[in-house]
Amino acid sequence: MAKLDQACAEKHEFLEERSKDDELLSNPIYGYWNQKTMSVKWPVITGFLIAALGQIWYGMLASFSSNVKWLMLFARFLTGTGVGNIAALRIYAATASTPQDRMRAISFGTGGCILGFSFGPVISSAFTPLGKDGITIFDTNLNMYNVVPYLMVFICLFACAIVYSFFEESYVGIVTKEEKEKEDIFVPKFDFTASLICIYLFMIVNMTSTNIEVMSSPLTTVMYDWNDSDSIFYNGIALALSSAITVAFNIAQGATRIGNIDKRKQMLLGLSFFLLYQLFMYPWDFYPGPLHFLPQGVETADTGGCYPVYAWCAETTRVPIFIYFFSFIAIFGVAFPFVETPSPTLFSEILGPRKQGNMQGLFSLGGSIAPVIASVSSTAIFKRSGYRYVIVMQTICLLFGISLILVFYKRLVPLKVEKKSTSSQ
Template sequence: MAVFTPIGEVGFKIGPVVLNMYTVPAFFMVILSIVCCFIVQLLFKEEYAGIIKEEDKKDDPNIVIPKFDVIPALICIYLWVVSCMVATNIEVISTPWSVVMYNWKDADAVLYNGIFQTASCLVSSGNSFLIGYTRIGQIEKRKQIIFGVTVFLLFHVFNYPWPFYSGPLDYIPEGKNPTEVGGCLPSYKWCETTVRVPFPIYLICFVFFFGVSFPFTGSPSATLYSQILGPRKQGMMQGIHSFGGSIAQFVAPILTTYLFQISGYKYVMVTQICTLGLALLLTVVFYKRLVPLKMPVPVKETTNDDGFHKI
C-alpha cells in the first residue's frame, strides 16, 4: 500500500475505471494472482513425496496406515484460523485505528502503516529463514506454537486501552474531513472514553511482535498438521485447513470493522485475546496428543527349522 500512496486519493480514470491509492493495489494483486496461476500451471510439476500409495500396500500387505487423531488435527486447523483472523484483522483496522489514535489523515495512515507492515514482513521473513535453516527449526513444533501464540497475546495485551494510557481521543474539527486531518468521526461516541496507546508501543508491537508471532504459529502448526495426518494423501484435509483460514479472512474483518465502529478497538482486542487464549489453552491441554502419526512396525513372518511360523 505504501508504494501506491504517491498516486493520491483522487488518482485518475481510464474510462469508467478509477485508479487511486486505494484501488490500484487491488488491481495489482489481481494481475499478480493471474500471473502466479500461469506460473504454477506451466512451471510446477505435482509429485507426492513420503506418501504410501495403493501400489505400496499391494507390494507389502503388512503396511497399514492407522487413523489419525481427530482432536489434534482440529486444534491445528483452529490455530491456522486464529492466525489468519488476527493477521487480517490487524491489517484491516490498522489504518482507521491509527487515524483516531494519532490524528493521522487517511493518506498518512495508509503510508505509515504500509511502511510498518513492510518492516513487519521483513521481520517475519527473517524468522521464517531462521526456522528453515537454523537449529531454531529443530525446536519441537509444539513449543514453537506456544511461543508464537504467546507473542500474539502480548501484542494485544500491550495494545489494549489500559486506563493508565493517556486520553481521551480527539475528534476531527468541524468543517474538516479525514482526508485533511485525522481524529475521530463525530459518530464515534466511544472516543470520549477511549485512551491512546503510546506510539512507541504501537510501533514495536506492529513491527516486531506481529512479525515474530505469525511465522512461529502458522508454519509450525501447518507442519504439525501434516505430520498428524500421516503418510496418506491429504488433499481433502489440507483443503479443509485452507478453507478455515480463508473463511476467517473473509468473515473476521467484517465483524471487526463493525465492532470498531460501534465500540472502538477495546472489544476488538478482547475478542482476539479470547480466541488466542483458547488456542493457547488447547495447545497446552492437548500437548501430549499434538504429535505426528505413529506408524505400526511392519510385521514379518519367518519359518524355523521345525516348520513353525515366528513373528
C-alpha cells in the same frame, strides 16, 4: 472513472469480504479436485486462469457506464475463486515433502506468500504517477487504476506457463499401495480432534493478523489524529517492516535449527507474542487520553480524530505511539511466523502419509473464513465501543488456543505408520 471511484467508496469493504467468501468457497473444491485426481498442476493452472479473467474484468470496469459496483463484485468473485488454488499449493507442499523436509517446504512457501502480500501495495503505488488520465497505447488507456490488474493478468499467465512447462508432480510424502504391501505397513486413522485444533490455531492467527492490519488505519486515525493519507502511509511502512521480520523468521525456520524446535512449542511462543501485542495495545487507564473528536464538518481526509458518533472516544486512552510501532513491527512480525508455519506443518503430519486433498481444503477454508469473521466482527465492535473490546475478543481466542495446545499436548504429534503384523496382535 468517477463512477468507479464512487463504487469503490461505497462497496469497498463489502467487496473485500465477498472476495474472501469466494476464496473460502473455492478452497474445498480445489482440495476435492486433488483428492480425486492427485493432480496439483491443473487445479493451480485453472485457478490462475480464473484469476486472470477476473483481473481483465476489473481492468475494464471504467468502460462501463452502469452497474459498475456489481460488475466489480463479479470481478472480485472471479479473482477470489481463482486464488483459492492456494489450497492445492498447500496440499503439494505437505504431500511432496518428507517429514524431515516439510517444515522447510512450508516455511519457504509461507514466506513467499508474505512477500506477495507485502509487495502488492508497493506495485500499486509504483504506477500512481500515471494518474487517473494515464496514457494511451494501441487505443487502450492505461492509468493508475487499471494498469495493475492488467499487469496481474500477465503475471497469472506467466505463472501458468511456468507450472505447465516445469512443474513435475512427485508425492514422496504419501505411502503408496505398493509400499504398503512390500513393507507390510498400513496408515492408521488420524486424530481428528488434533487436526481440528490445528485448523483453529490457523484460523485465530489469520483472524488476529487481519484485525491488526485492517484496524491499523482507523485506529491510528482516532488515536494519533492522522488523516487518511498519513494513516495509510505510516501503517504501510510499519506493515512492510513487520513483513520483513516475518519473512526473515520464515527463512530461519526452513534453513536453520529453529525449524527443528518442537512445533507445539513454536506455536505457544507465537501465541504468547500475540498476547503480548494485546497487552501493549490495550487502552490502559495510565495511557494518555482521552481521544480527540473531529471538528464539526471536517472529514478524516483532512485531519484525524473521532467521529461524533464514536462516544467511546471520550473515555478511551491513547496507546503511546512508540508502543504502537514496536508492537506492530516487532511483536507482530515475530508472532506471525511461529503460528502460521508450524500449524499447517503439524496438521499435515497429523494426517500422515496419505491423500490430504479434502482435509487440506478444509484447512484452507478455515484460514479464509477467519478474515471474514474478523473484519465483520471487529468493524462492528470498533464502531460501537472502540478497540478495547476488539483486544478483549482477540485475547480470549488466543488464550483458548493456548489452552487447547496444553490440554491436548500429547495428541498434537505426527501420525506413525504401523506394521500390519504388530497391529493384528
